[in-house]
Amino acid sequence: LADGPLKGKHVLVTSGPTHEPIDPVRYIANRSSGAQGTAIAKALVARGAHVTFVTGPADVPPPHGVDVVSIQTAQEMLTAVQAALPADAAVFAAAVADWRVESASDSKIKKSGKKLPTIAFAENPDILATVSQLKTGRPALVVGFAAETDDVIAHATAKRERKGCDWILANDVSPETGIMGGAENAVTLISADKAEPWPRMGKDAVAARLADLIAETLATSAKG
Numbered sequence: 592l593a594d595g596p597l598k599g600k601h602v603l604v605t606s607g608p609t610h611e612p613i614d615p616v617r618y619i620a621n622r623s624s625g626a627q628g629t630a631i632a633k634a635l636v637a638r639g640a641h642v643t644f645v646t647g648p649a650d651v652p653p654p655h656g657v658d659v660v661s662i663q664t665a666q667e668m669l670t671a672v673q674a675a676l677p678a679d680a681a682v683f684a685a686a687v688a689d690w691r692v693e694s695a696s697d698s699k700i701k702k703s704g705k706k707l708p709t710i711a712f713a714e715n716p717d718i719l720a721t722v723s724q725l726k727t728g729r730p731a732l733v734v735g736f737a738a739e740t741d742d743v744i745a746h747a748t749a750k751r752e753r754k755g756c757d758w759i760l761a762n763d764v765s766p767e768t769g770i771m772g773g774a775e776n777a778v779t780l781i782s783a784d785k786a787e788p789w790p791r792m793g794k795d796a797v798a799a800r801l802a803d804l805i806a807e808t809l810a811t812s813a814k815g
C-alpha cells in the first residue's frame with residue numbers, strides 16, 4: 592500500500608451499474624461506465640487507503656491495488672457492502688437499478704404469437720441509505736452521488752437529507768453535457784452547511800479533489 596494521508600484507513604467504494612435479470616439472457620440496468628467510481632478508488636489507493644471496490648459489470652477495468660468484489664445485482668451489492676464493513680469512509684458511486692424483476696425466469700422467455708410479456712417489478716434496497724442510517728458501525732464519512740437532469744441542486748439537497756449521508760456530489764447528466772460516459776464531470780459538493788460548485792474537470796481531477804477532502808476530514812475527526 593502507498594504511503595499517504597489515508598494510510599491505515601479502510602474506504603469502501605461502489606461503482607458501475609447493477610444488472611437485474613429478466614431471464615438468463617436479458618436484464619435491466621442503468622447507464623454507467625464505472626469511470627468515476629474507478630477514478631475515485633484509484634485516487635484513494637494513491638493516498639494510502641485500503642480500498643474495497645464493490646463493482647457491477649462496468650466498461651472500465653477496476654484499478655490496481657484495490658480488493659475487488661464483483662457483483663451483478665443490487666441485492667448482491669448490498670450483501671457485499673455489508674460484508675466489507677467496517678470502513679472509515681464509504682463512497683457510493685454505483686448506478687444501482689432502482690427496481691428488479693420480481694420473479695426472473697430461469698429459462699429464456701419465448702416470443703409467443705401476439706402476446707407481449709409483462710414484467711412485474713420489485714423495489715431494490717437503497718444501499719446508500721441503508722449504510723447512512725446504520726445505528727452501529729456507520730462509516731464516519733458517507734458520500735453519495737446524485738445524477739440529475741433538472742433542478743440539480745434542489746433535488747440533490749433533498750436527497751442528501753432523505754438518505755442521511757454526509758455529502759452528495761451532484762451532477763447534471765443531461766445528454767447535452769456529455770458527462771455520461773465522457774471523461775469530464777461537473778459536480779457540486781453538497782454537505783449539511785453548503786453547496787459548493789466545482790469547476791468542470793476530468794473525472795480523475797474530481798476523484799483527486801474528493802480523495803483529498805476525505806483524507807482531511809478523516810484526519811480531523813480522528814483528532815476530535
Ligand code: C5P
Pocket residue numbers: 605665683684685686687688689715716717718719720734735736737738
Ligand atoms: O436515488 P438515487 O439513485 O438518485 O441515489 C443515488 C445515490 O444513491 C448514489 O450514490 C447511488 O450509488 C446510491 N444508491 C444506492 N442504492 C440504490 C440506489 C442508489 O446505493 N438502490
